[in-house]
């Protein structure tokens with residue numbers, strides 16, 4: 163039986179898992195992820211998220227074909243760098259693998275957000291459509307990724323759908339007052355979870371003012 167790792171282990175090993183097994187994922191598990199997602203905070207507790215769960219072959223193929231096309235269109239030759247000895251090469255290989263196999267992911271989860279203008283955009287400056295409330299949806303997205311990792315499911319955050327979002331609206335009947343914030347393919351991982359690589363916190367932290375040194379204790 164899968165033993166749930168602690169929160170810090172989950173956070174420290176939450177890698178983008180782009181290589182997934184085709185084995186099915188029960189909907190009950192997906193719903194557990196969503197139930198963790200909706201525990202997230204949001205501005206004024208507005209809870210502007212909505213979910214579109216794709217499990218049908220045709221639906222996943224519709225999404226996967228466009229995702230693969232646009233990944234290659236945008237990154238082109240960069241996606242051919244396949245040196246597995248470098249971290250960059252491994253990431254590129256995994257991203258290309260995901261694009262080519264997106265349609266085989268057992269579940270493709272779209273996280274949507276209701277559109278709303280940020281406070282800082284004055285009413286007279288509000289031209290066109292408001293963006294989805296990214297700030298209020300990303301905590302939900304992160305909760306879903308954390309919950310997937312805790313349950314041993316592989317997942318990764320993708321945003322290339324931006325290149326064909328209008329097609330998604332038309333095909334899946336997504337209302338105009340919602341935007342697609344993130345698309346998360348989910349399945350059982352082919353590989354193992356390992357530590358994430360990040361630049362050290364000391365390189366990112368300033369005290370008192372930008373560039374300020376850490377005060378002595």
Ligand SMILES: Cc1cc2nc3c(=O)[nH]c(=O)nc-3n(C[C@H](O)[C@H](O)[C@H](O)COP(=O)(O)O)c2cc1C
Pocket residue numbers: 176177178179180253257260318319320321322358359
């Ligand atoms: C806003 C955002 C957009 C991303 N979009 C994509 C994407 O379209 N395709 C993809 O394969 N990975 C995408 N990623 C995943 C990142 O590439 C990944 O988190 C990063 O390289 C660090 O790798 P790790 O999470 O495995 O440590 C995205 C991540 C974020 C936060």
